[in-house]
């Protein structure tokens with residue numbers, strides 16, 4: 268099989284196409300003929316060594332990146348009962364485990380969900396990591412009004428739809444060029460951080476979901492009602508005390524692959540309640556270009572890699 272491999276940390280150029288033996292499924296694993304792969308900022312952060320404690324990751328080299336894919340089951344391990352070859356599936360494990368930037372991927376069955384017939388492969392590969400992050404941040408929070416900051420990116424655009432499904436009125440914030448995009452996604456109110464004085468124009472909310480870590484609990488507090496919740500995709504140990512002192516709930520994302528959450532998201536997506544936007548589809552061999560685009564930080568929705 269062909270796979271994208273890097274043998275040292277560095278810029279996008281370290282990503283190379285290599286020919287490798289097909290991976291074989293262990294007892295509880297599925298071998299997936301990969302059709303589409305979701306890309307995420309964590310993929311380039313691991314590759315470039317810019318994540319905290321990146322030196323610990325270096326022992327995993329050579330490494331095939333990729334946390335999520337959709338495709339067709341091509342073989343199953345001896346203990347697998349719930350899937351058979353030919354099933355269309357979506358799978359999300361972990362960016363640190365990697366492996367999805369390939370033509371074949373083996374992954375434990377507990378990280379896989381059968382695809383609804385209405386779900387195409389590109390959409391299926393685009394929603395797990397970003398969608399689960401948003402859902403797991405928002406789920407169970409009380410309140411009526413949510414602000415999603417950075418609402419045009421992978422996590423943000425799904426958070427917008429998910430928050431509405433959870434009953435919130437959503438104010439979505441992105442740059443002005445993304446205003447129409449946010450309205451198409453169903454935002455109740457749209458604000459542009461690059462043309463308005465956001466600080467003056469914004470109201471107060473029960474929930475502030477900061478998808479791009481532009482704020483902290485201290486700087487977000489003035490936009491939150493008493494006992495409101497500040498949610499961030501990039502948690503930091505120094506956030507806890509300021510949040511506690513201001514009486515705010517604090518949640519930092521540590522996305523987990525949970526089949527029940529994946530199924531919930533799939534239901535919302537196929538019924539049109541949550542929209543997934545695939546901005547670019549590139550062939551697997553162009554993974555370098557996908558990483559360069561991701562690193563610019565201007566992705567609208569998701570970038571997906573495709574196998575032929």
Ligand SMILES: NC(=O)c1ccc[n+]([C@@H]2O[C@H](COP(=O)([O-])OP(=O)(O)OC[C@H]3O[C@@H](n4cnc5c(N)ncnc54)[C@H](OP(=O)(O)O)[C@@H]3O)[C@@H](O)[C@H]2O)c1
Nearest residue numbers: 308400417419420421422441442500520521522564565566
């Ligand atoms: N901890 C976890 O479990 C977890 C899980 C998922 C993601 N994350 C992290 O969350 C972050 C976001 O991930 P993502 O997949 O959503 O990234 P992404 O898709 O690459 O985000 C790109 C979007 O960010 C917006 N943006 C950039 N700078 C902004 C700013 N200053 N204010 C408002 N919007 C801004 C851009 O909109 P404009 O062009 O309109 O500015 C663009 O649409 C990443 O750092 C990622 O590593 C963490």
